[in-house]
Amino acid sequence: MAPTPCPFLWLNDQLLPADSPAIMAQDRGFLLGDGLFETMQLRHGAAPRLEAHLARLEDGCHTLRLPFPGRDTIRQALPHLMAANSLTDGSARLTLTRGPGPRGLAPPVRPHTTLLITTAPPSEQSAPPVRLHVSTQRRDRQAVLNRVKSLNALPAILARMEAREKGADDALWLTHEGEIAEATAASFLALLDGQIVTPPLSAGILPGISRGRLLSAGLCTERLLTEADIPKFQGAWLITALSLTPVAAIGTQALPLQPEQTGRLRHFLYDAS
Template identity: 85%
Template structure:
C-alpha cells in the first residue's frame, strides 16, 4: 500500500524542507536560464531500482555541461531521508541539478555551487492508454549537444506538445532534418517492423534512455534507422520512459495495431522484473 504524509517534503541541497513552501532563490540559474539537468526515476518498495544508471547518465550530462556532479553517497542518503519523511512506498522521484546562483547574464561563475533538488510523487492514477502522435513541424538537429542530456530547458518539447494537442494528438514525434524518426517529446520511440521491435539509433539525435538501453541489452529490441516513409509499414509502436510503456494508436492519420501481447511482455520486463 502506498501513502504519503499530509504535508510532503522535498530535499534541497542538504536538508528536508516542506514541499509547499519557498525553496529556490530568485538568482538560481536553473530558474532563470534552464541551466541544469534532471532525472526522473521509478520508486518501488522504497527503493530506486535503477539509481546507478540514472546517476551515471547525470554524471555524463554534468561532464558535457561542465557541471560538478553530485556525490552518489550524498544522493543515496538524501533519497533515504526524503522517502522516509514522505512515507512513500511506490511512485516516482525527480532529481534536478542546476548550476546554482550566479551573476547576471549567460556566463556562469568560474566555481559554481550547484543546487540539488529532489522531489517525490505518488504513483500516477492515469493508466497508460494508447496515444496518438502528431509528426512535429519542428526538426531535430542530430548534432545538438542537448540531445544527449536530460536538460531542464524544455521549451522545444513544450511547443511540440502544444502543437500536437492543437492537432488533436496526445504527443509529438520528432524527425531529424534528414527525415529520420527520432523520439517523442519526453519518451523513447519503439516500433514493430518486419516482426522485430526496433528503436532509432543514438545518431538520430535522441536521448540515451535508460529503459531503451535495458531493452537493447536484453536483446528485446534492436537499433534501426526509421524514416517517415516507414510509418505506414509499422506493425505497432510504443513510447517508453523510466515510468511507463505506452502503446501508440496512431501516427498522424496512420492507425497502428496495438499488439497487446508484445505490450505485456515489454511491461513485464521493464517494470515487474526489477
Template identity: 80%
Template structure:
C-alpha cells in the same frame, strides 16, 4: 533555490526522473551515470552519489511513499546577471517525489512535429532543463488533436517523442532509432537493447505505414501508440504486457 538561480532564470541544469518501487530506486546507478555524463558535458560539478542515496531514502520515508516517481533536479546555482556562468558554481540539488498514478497510461496518438531535430545538437544527449522545444511540440500536437509529437531529423529520420524514446514493431521485430538520430540515451531503451528485446534500426517517415505497432517508453511507463498522423497502429497487447513486465515488474 534563490531568485538568482540559473536553473530558474536560464534553464541551466539537468534532471533525472526515476521510478520508486518498494521504497527504492531501481537502476539508480544507470540514472546517476547519465546525470554525471550530463554534468561533464555542461561543465557542472557532479553531486555526491552517497549523499543522493541517503537523501532518497530519507525523502521516501518522510513522504511515506513506497511506489511512485522521484525527480532529481540539479542546477548551476546562483550567478551574476548574464549568460556567463560563475567560475566556481554553487550547485542547487532538488529532489522531489510523486505517487504512482495507479493505472497504466492510456494509448496515445502522435503528431509528426513541424520542428526538426538536429542530430548533432549537444543537448540531445542530456536531460536538460531547457524544455521549451518539447513544450511547443506538445502544444502543436494537441492543437492537431493528438496527444504527443514525434520528432524527425532534418534528414527525415524518426528520432523520439517529446519526453520518451520511440519503439516500433517492424517486420515482426521491435526496433528503436539509433543514438545517431539525435536522441536521448534512455535508460529503459538501453535495458531493452541489452536484454535483446529490441534492436537499433534507422526509421524514416516512409516506414510509418509499414509499422505493425509502436510505443513510447520512459523510466516510468510504456505507452502504446494508436496512430502516427493519419496512420493507425495495430494494438499489440501481448507485446505490451511482456515489455511492461520486463521494464517495471521484474526484479
C-alpha cells in the same frame, strides 16, 4: 482522483516541507534552464535503476561543465526523503542546477549547485494509447543537448502544443534528414517486420534508461527509421523510466495496439525485479 502530494522535498542537504520557499530567485536553473534532471522509478523502498540514472547525470554534468554533487550525496538523500513521505513505490525527480549567479549568460567561476529531489506516489492507471503528430520541428542530430536531460524544454513544449492543436497527444520528431528520432519526452519503439526496433543514438536521441535495458536484454534492436516506414509499422510505443504507452496512430496512420507485446514489455520494464 489525483494522488496525494508528498509533503517533503530534499534541497541540497536538508529535508524541507514541500510548500516552503526553496529555490533562490537568482538560481540559473529557474532563470535560464541551466541544469539537468533525472526521473526514476521507486519500487519496494528503493530506486532500482539509480546507478544508471546517476551515471547519465554524471555524463550530463561533464557535457554541461556542471559540478557533479557526488553519488553518495544522492544515495543518502533518497531514503531519507522516501521515509519522510512514507513512500515505498512511486517516482523521484532529481533536479540539479548551476545554482545562483549574476545577471547574464556567463556562469560564475565557482558555481554553488542546487540539488532538489522530489517524490510522487505511483500513478493509479496505465497510460492510455496516444496519437502522435509528426512535428514540423526537426531534430539536429549533432546538437549537444540531445544527449542530456536538460532543463531547457521549450522545443518539446512547443512541439507538444503543436500536436495538441492538431488533435494529437504528443509529437514525433524527425531529423533534418527525415529519420525518426523520439517523442517530446519519451523514447520511441516500433514493431517492424515482426521485430521491435528503436532509432539509434545517431538519430540525435537521448540515451534512455528503459530503452537501454530493452537493448541489453535483446528485446529490441537499433534500426534507422524514416517517415516512409510509418505505414509499415505493426505497432509502436513510447517508453520512459516510469511508463510504456502504446501508440494508436501517427498522423492519419492507425496502428495495431499489440496488447500481448505491451504486457510483456511493461512487465519487463516495471514489474520484474
